[in-house]
Amino acid sequence: MPEPRGRPRDTRLHQRILEATRELLALRGYAELTMENVATRAEVGKKTVYRRWPSKAPLVAEAVLDAYGRAGSFPVADTGDIRADLRTWLGEHAEFVAEPPNSTLIRAVIAAAAASHPDSEALYEQLNAPQYNGLFTRLHHAAVRGEIRADADLGAIANALIGSLLLQTLTQSHRPEDRFDGLLTALLDGVAID
Amino acid sequence: MPEPRGRPRDTRLHQRILEATRELLALRGYAELTMENVATRAEVGKKTVYRRWPSKAPLVAEAVLDAYGRAGSFPVADTGDIRADLRTWLGEHAEFVAEPPNSTLIRAVIAAAAASHPDSEALYEQLNAPQYNGLFTRLHHAAVRGEIRADADLGAIANALIGSLLLQTLTQSHRPEDRFDGLLTALLDGVAID
Known part of the structure; x- marks a missing residue:
């Protein structure tokens, strides 16, 4: 996610627009969100929004990535114990997603990706790539x-x-965390009997 | 999925409504689909649709399950070789999903489930449960x-x-089928070195 550039006032504006985007996503979902609505809610001119983002897909992507960033971005830790590190990562994510505002945000993005908007695939890739790359690297x-x-x-x-x-x-089935132990046992140890 | 009851004419009507539902899903997605639009497209009265389905969620669920059914429902085979049976199941699903009309249908349902419509969770569960139960049983x-x-x-x-x-x-990333071998190797054999 690119750092907002320039003066403090610009940074505040930038953040206000991202915040307005998240609020509208939570209220109405991706399909109903427009650049105009975001501008109105952030109390800025439409041009101010368009100067920073060419369309709503990259705006939404940055707004959601920014929310992830505030929550700590969930990098995959590297303590040298792959099982423990993956369990930590899964647990942090599950906890983040279980919070209703985050859950709404993420479901809005999944809806956007699934609804086959012209740029939804790029949007989903942009959101998925950091997680995928973090896991792959670890x-x-x-x-x-x-x-x-x-x-x-x-x-x-x-x-x-x-x-x-x-x-x-x-499915909003927030299972107890030990559910991940079963998943990790299968992936790391396997379940087949020779 | 309940069998359409009654006379042949009823069965034809039933199928025509399901077909119209799938067409509208593909064209406009779940959010824009209404019982009225379905009735118009199927050339039946609105009451005829409401007599069979109380709301659009169960209608959409049956329409998508019916498409699955026509494609063979993808039961998990039981040849006695769990690895081969899971690989077959994954391959059949991936092939089904890769077909653009099916992909559109499934993405519409994911969008519906993700968009937090009041009954979307029940909808998703209804669509997911047969697959989950089939795998679990196998x-x-x-x-x-x-x-x-x-x-x-x-x-x-x-x-x-x-x-x-x-x-x-x-992500519409239709990977070569051997991708599943890597997944199955991890789940069945595990990847950890003691």
């Missing part, structure tokens, strides 16, 4: 250090973790 | 027969499989 380190097999399909594992969280968000 | 048989560990978290594995497919649908 798994790669684990493979290099011999914690997990060198031939493991790191992308498939990252997607299974993100996909499980996504399903939990959609 | 995994349970594998556990009973000693193919997989008795203490495996079957729900977590089912969700990892469904979640991975869901993510693929949302």
Whole structure:
């Protein structure tokens, strides 16, 4: 996410627009959000919004990424224990998503991505990529250090973790955290009997 | 999904309404679909639609389940080889989802579920439950027969499989089928080195 540039007043304006975007997303969802509505709610001119974002997709992406950022961005920790680090990451995410304002925000973005708006795929990729890349990098380190097999399909594992969280968000089934132990046991230890 | 009852004419009517629902979903998405629009498109009275479905959520659910049914419903096969059966199931689903009309339909339903319509959770559960239950039952048989560990978290594995497919649908990244081998290797064999 690019840092807002320039003077403090610009930074405040920038933040006000992002905040207005999040509020409108929560109230009406992606489909009904317009650049005009955002400008009105942020009490700025329409041109001020368009000067910063060419369309609503990148605006929404930055607004949601900014909310993630405020909550700490959820980088994947690297304590040298891949199981513990993935469990921490899953737990932090599940906790973040379980908060109603965050849940509404994330569901709005999923709705946007799923609704096949012309730029929704780029939007989803932009939101998904940091999580995917963070997991992939952490798994790669684990493979290099011999914690997990060198031939493991790191992308498939990252997607299974993100996909499980996504399903939990959609069904709003906030399971006890020990649910993740079962997922991690399967992914790391396997469940097959030879 | 309940079988349409009564005379052949009723069955034809029923199918025409489901077909009109799918067409409208593809054209406009869930949010814009109304019982009135469906009736108009199916060339039936509004009462005819309301007599069969109290609201659009169960109508949409049946229309999408019906499309799945026509494509074979994707039961999880039981050949005695859990790895092969899961791979077949994942491949069939990925192929189904990759077809643009099906993809549009499924994305519309995900959008509906994510958009927090009052009944969207029930809708999503109705669509997800058959897949989840099918996978769970198949995994349970594998556990009973000693193919997989008795203490495996079957729900977590089912969700990892469904979640991975869901993510693929949302990002429209139709990976080569061998992607599933990496996922299944992780889930069944594990990737950790002791």
